[in-house]
Amino acid sequence: MASPITSMKGMIHRSWNMVRGCTPISPGCDQCYARAQHKAMYSEREHYLIPFSEVTFMPSNISIGHNYIISVNGISDTLHPDITDQQVQFMIDAISKKHGIFVVCTKRPFRASMFDWPPNVWLGTSIEDKNYLYRIDELLKANSKIKFVSFEPMLGPMGEVDLTGIDWVCMGIERGPQARPYRIQWLRQVRDHCIYQGVPLFYRGAHYTRNLRPSDLLDGKIWHQYPCGLEAKDEKYDGKVNRRKSSIQD
Numbered sequence: 001m002a003s004p005i006t007s008m009k010g011m012i013h014r015s016w017n018m019v020r021g022c023t024p025i026s027p028g029c030d031q032c033y034a035r036a037q038h039k040a041m042y043s044e045r046e047h048y049l050i051p052f053s054e055v056t057f058m059p060s061n062i063s064i065g066h067n068y069i070i071s072v073n074g075i076s077d078t079l080h081p082d083i084t085d086q087q088v089q090f091m092i093d094a095i096s097k098k099h100g101i102f103v104v105c106t107k108r109p110f111r112a113s114m115f116d117w118p119p120n121v122w123l124g125t126s127i128e129d130k131n132y133l134y135r136i137d138e139l140l141k142a143n144s145k146i147k148f149v150s151f152e153p154m155l156g157p158m159g160e161v162d163l164t165g166i167d168w169v170c171m172g173i174e175r176g177p178q179a180r181p182y183r184i185q186w187l188r189q190v191r192d193h194c195i196y197q198g199v200p201l202f203y204r205g206a207h208y209t210r211n212l213r214p215s216d217l218l219d220g221k222i223w224h225q226y227p228c229g230l231e232a233k234d235e236k237y238d239g240k241v242n243r244r245k246s247s248i249q250d
């Protein structure tokens, strides 16, 4: 699962992929970036010759310090059924021996409560529309210290969302040439839930600035909030939005 981490002040971002490949589980997978990346890399590197649908465990090590934030298995789903409990436990044991923060995002949180997550794991679930809000209930059964929800890609309205027990919310729309349309009301609704329920919100770009950099503005404000007192890096924004590049629908 693509991890929602981006630019945090004082933190160095890295990826750690011990699982490669995945299979779709819901409409949010239709434009899976990991599958697209795999296809693009096909024939370039040995491990990309294995079909994406063949989920493979490839244990590896990573050397990091305290100020690292690591996206774990961003090109797969850590809790995919083809990854055994022992393999998940192997990854958890490896993480528990390290410093830094490890971000694990899954569309299969129903397995999450089977494991003892170390305190340096941020465990999240990805939800594309209100039909999958039950993933929050599954996530809440896990014992991870920090739990987050990633409403990305947002493919429909979320409706009423109870964020009790959730430490962080990320949201974003689908990107790319085949991106499905969205409504800004969907984003506003989640933003308002976060405000009223006191949950930090990270919002990732909807439309594009003149220099084709995604704009993270929502109603004139940037929402780059993180849990645990972490702050966003200073970012400059030119404030110019090119709506022709956008699939936004007011």
Ligand code: SF4
Residues within 6 Å of the ligand: 001, 002, 022, 023, 024, 025, 026, 028, 029, 032, 033, 034, 035, 075, 076, 077, 107
């Ligand atoms: S669960 Fe994530 S990695 Fe797996 S197919 Fe869906 S979007 Fe891709």
